[in-house]
Amino acid sequence: MNIDSPFVIAGRTFSSRLIVGTGKYSSLPVMAQAHAASGADMVTVAVRRVNLSDRSQESLLDYIDQERMFILPNTAGCYTADEAVRTARLGREAGLSHWVKLEVIGDERTLFPDNEALVQATRVLVGEGFVVLPYTSDDPIVCRKLADAGAAAVMPLGAPIGSGLGIQNVNNIRIIREFVKVPVIVDAGVGTASDASLAMELGADGVLMNTAIAGAQHPVAMAEAMKHAVIAGRLAWLAGRIARKMYATASSPVEGLVGR
Amino acid sequence: MQMGGLPAQTLVKAARKERAGFTPVLITLNGERFELDQRVSVSELLSKLEIDPRRVAVEHNLAILKRHTFPDVIVEDGDTVEIVNFVGGG
Numbered sequence: 461m462n463i464d465s466p467f468v469i470a471g472r473t474f475s476s477r478l479i480v481g482t483g484k485y486s487s488l489p490v491m492a493q494a495h496a497a498s499g500a501d502m503v504t505v506a507v508r509r510v511n512l513s514d515r516s517q518e519s520l521l522d523y524i525d526q527e528r529m530f531i532l533p534n535t536a537g538c539y540t541a542d543e544a545v546r547t548a549r550l551g552r553e554a555g556l557s558h559w560v561k562l563e564v565i566g567d568e569r570t571l572f573p574d575n576e577a578l579v580q581a582t583r584v585l586v587g588e589g590f591v592v593l594p595y596t597s598d599d600p601i602v603c604r605k606l607a608d609a610g611a612a613a614v615m616p617l618g619a620p621i622g623s624g625l626g627i628q629n630v631n632n633i634r635i636i637r638e639f640v641k642v643p644v645i646v647d648a649g650v651g652t653a654s655d656a657s658l659a660m661e662l663g664a665d666g667v668l669m670n671t672a673i674a675g676a677q678h679p680v681a682m683a684e685a686m687k688h689a690v691i692a693g694r695l696a697w698l699a700g701r702i703a704r705k706m707y708a709t710a711s712s713p714v715e716g717l718v719g720r
Numbered sequence: 721m722q723m724g725g726l727p728a729q730t731l732v733k734a735a736r737k738e739r740a741g742f743t744p745v746l747i748t749l750n751g752e753r754f755e756l757d758q759r760v761s762v763s764e765l766l767s768k769l770e771i772d773p774r775r776v777a778v779e780h781n782l783a784i785l786k787r788h789t790f791p792d793v794i795v796e797d798g799d800t801v802e803i804v805n806f807v808g809g810g
Contacts, residue, residue: 483808506806
């Protein structure tokens with residue numbers, strides 16, 4: 461049953477609400493299989509110096525189905541707005557796409573975003589014609605500022621990157637959904653399928669994950685689990701869940717019981 | 721022993737090449753010193769490094785190059801070149 465509307469970011473329609481990463485896989489063939497199993501049609505990549513001492517390394521792009529996948533370069537590892545803007549511009553030249561997953565990290569141990577620099581870099585890149593998808597704290601005020609700055613979507617974290625802790629501030633994700641009109645994509649912190657479902661049940665438009673799949677014992681199986689989790693959570697959100705009640709309400713008729 | 725920041729060996733090598741008709745070109749490539757026999761275009765540099773130009777972005781003295789300019793941009797002595805590509809990430 462399809463009661464959903466298409467998943468559209470900046471005028472581009474995606475068939476899957478799951479966005480997957482390309483990092484930390486045991487091998488590129490495993491990554492390719494996991495991507496296929498996930499059903500995703502957008503993948504993130506990082507921008508780094510070409511390794512000049514070892515040219516034998518296989519190219520990541522050879523293992524990404526570019527017929528199907530839209531490639532979203534990130535600015536992971538950037539700690540200032542300037543670094544992030546420079547990396548975004550390089551990513552645009554390398555990939556011939558003007559989309560960027562914008563990260564400006566504020567702290568090494570938590571990898572939490574530097575929100576002030578993030579808003580600043582978003583303004584610069586939007587001004588240069590980029591489609592900017594900023595990775596942000598789960599802070600509704602910051603998300604509103606990013607949307608006002610022209611972000612095409614906001615990507616609040618569920619928990620620290622790679623932590624697998626799941627959605628730590630459920631209420632904030634719901635408030636962010638109410639605060640901004642652009643798509644909300646929960647990015648980072650997912651550990652298992654129920655976390656992805658929960659994100660979607662809270663009204664997120666999509667979920668982005670890397671470690672939860674790449675770090676699973678069976679990445680291909682986990683990728684498939686995530687595909688179903690995102691679909692299930694989305695349907696549950698659209699279906700409208702029942703209210704929570706403290707006491708039981710019988711499902712079967714209370715009249716006509718035998719022997720009474 | 722160091723002279724002007726360059727290892728003596730490099731200078732000797734450079735002098736030898738100059739006598740042989742070369743103009744040595746020293747650049748900073750992805751943060752490392754890199755020696756070329758002569759000035760080259762960015763296209764020639766990539767081909768020398770066996771890098772497919774369609775898969776990388778190049779920054780030359782902090783300016784990001786459009787791919788179609790690779791054959792025209794010349795790398796000179798003292799220049800800084802960054803060559804980046806896509807790697808796995810989240």
